[in-house]
Amino acid sequence: MKKVNLSEVKEKVKLAVQDANFVIDPDLKKVIQNCLPAEEAPAGQEVLKQILQNADIAASEKLALCQDTGLAVFFVELGEKVKLEYAGFKSLHDAITQGTVEGYGEGYLRKSVCDPLSRKNTGNNTPVFIHWDIVPGDAFKITLMAKGGGAENMSALKMMPPSAGAKGIEDFVVETVSKAGPNPCPPTVVGVGIGGNFDTSALLAKKALLRKPVGSAHAEPAYADMEKRILERINKLGVGPMGLGGRTTSLAVHIVSHPCHIASFPVAVNINCHSHRIVEINF
Ligand code: SF4
Numbered sequence: 001m002k003k004v005n006l007s008e009v010k011e012k013v014k015l016a017v018q019d020a021n022f023v024i025d026p027d028l029k030k031v032i033q034n035c036l037p038a039e040e041a042p043a044g045q046e047v048l049k050q051i052l053q054n055a056d057i058a059a060s061e062k063l064a065l066c067q068d069t070g071l072a073v074f075f076v077e078l079g080e081k082v083k084l085e086y087a088g089f090k091s092l093h094d095a096i097t098q099g100t101v102e103g104y105g106e107g108y109l110r111k112s113v114c115d116p117l118s119r120k121n122t123g124n125n126t127p128v129f130i131h132w133d134i135v136p137g138d139a140f141k142i143t144l145m146a147k148g149g150g151a152e153n154m155s156a157l158k159m160m161p162p163s164a165g166a167k168g169i170e171d172f173v174v175e176t177v178s179k180a181g182p183n184p185c186p187p188t189v190v191g192v193g194i195g196g197n198f199d200t201s202a203l204l205a206k207k208a209l210l211r212k213p214v215g216s217a218h219a220e221p222a223y224a225d226m227e228k229r230i231l232e233r234i235n236k237l238g239v240g241p242m243g244l245g246g247r248t249t250s251l252a253v254h255i256v257s258h259p260c261h262i263a264s265f266p267v268a269v270n271i272n273c274h275s276h277r278i279v280e281i282n283f
Contacts, residue, residue, distance in 0.1 A: 002138035004283045005085040006095035012281045013099025013142065017072060018107040020146045020277035021064045024055035027213035028189075028251070028276050035187065035248045044246020048187075051241070051274055062107075065275045066185075069109040070146035072100045073129040075210065081138040082283075093130060096142070100128050112149065131203060143210055146277040151188065154180035157202055157268040166226060169194060169267050174233045176269045177250060182243020185273035189214055190234070190253045193268040195260040205270035208254040210278060215252040227253040241274075251276075 032048055039045045058065045074096055089095040104111060104125040111125045156176045160168050173192055180188075193204025217224040231253045240246025251274070260266060 001081050001083050002079065002140065002283070003083045003085055004140055005087050006089040006092060007087040008283070009092065009095040009142070010089070010099040010102070012283075013074075013096050013144070014103035014106070016142075016144045016279040016281050017100055017103030017109070017146065018062075020144055020279045021058075021069050021107065021109050022062050023059045024065060025214065025276060025278065027215070028274075029055060031215045031251045032187070032274070035251065039241070039246050039248045041240055041244070041246030043244040044240040044248055047241035047244055047246075048248060064107075064109055065277065066148065066273075067110060068148040068150065069104065069112060069125075070148050070277060071112060071129055071152070072104075072125055073131075073145040073147050073206070075131045075133070075143040075145070075207065077133045077135050077139060077141045079135055079138040079140055081136075082140045093128075096130060097126050097128050100124075100126055131207075140283040142281040142283075144277075144279045144281070145206070145209065145272075146275075148185070148273050148275060151184035151271045151273040154184040154271045155202070155205070155269060157198070157205075157266065159198065160265040160267055162263065162265045164265055168265070170226065170230050170233065172267055173230050173253070173269050174237070177234050177271070178237050178239070180271060181239055184271040185275070186239055186243060187241055187248045187251045187274050189272040189276050190230070190250050191270040191272065192230075192253060192255045193266075193270070194255060194257040196258040196266060197260065197264065198266055200258060201266035201268040202270070204256040204258055205268035208256040209270060209272050209276075211254045212278075212280070214254075214276065218255055223255045223257065227255055
């Protein structure tokens with residue numbers, strides 16, 4: 001049986017929230033570098049260069065990639081056979097929360113969580129947002145996504161008629177990215193959740209953003225082809241880096257699907273900005 005002490009969880013979460021904000025995902029950096037020669041628009045090309053330069057400065061100076069340091073969203077896969085040692089923490093949730101508070105505080109990262117009505121800031125970037133999966137065996141993985149508001153605000157969900165088919169999905173995703181324009185800070189990564197029900201399709205779309213390496217193809221050829229078709233259409237919209245025009249509007253489209261009710265066809269789109277801050281913690 002694997003034993004994990006929650007003080008280790010807290011420490012690793014603290015470092016992860018800082019890493020996510022200071023260091024660009026190396027795979028994402030490669031994708032942006034690869035897009036550079038093909039970007040014909042001068043403004044678009046300049047923005048891509050600035051994004052890469054900004055990433056280098058952030059990593060070397062330990063400064064945030066962006067002023068919006070995001071909501072701390074966690075995806076926890078906890079094996080049934082993992083034994084947690086509490087070490088003074090009330091729960092795993094508590095350890096993740098403490099790691100987030102310390103990581104955002106000590107890293108001088110902006111606190112971006114507020115009450116929805118009064119807009120009063122909670123002051124420490126909590127509560128955290130945790131999605132739990134209990135899995136067999138002794139696997140234990142926490143994935144952090146520091147999710148910016150500009151990109152999250154451009155998300156969309158549609159309960160489509162089942163007859164909409166593949167074309168309906170593709171049109172909806174392209175239309176969502178087109179309507180978003182410059183707001184999600186392109187070039188973006190586009191997560192698409194197909195199937196499930198109203199609530200799970202939104203979660204599927206967010207989980208689709210977690211795929212590593214970014215831009216890798218779906219394991220099933222039909223979905224891999226769909227991802228490719230959608231990305232090609234998006235990059236013909238002319239939105240371009242930061243919406244200043246060009247062909248690099250999105251860097252990747254990732255799809256996750258799930259069976260659904262015979263009468264339903266939910267499709268959700270969750271957009272991530274060029275910061276795409278995702279860090280995996282393995283135990
Ligand atoms: S969407 Fe991303 S790049 Fe844009 S402001 Fe928010 S965190 Fe920064």
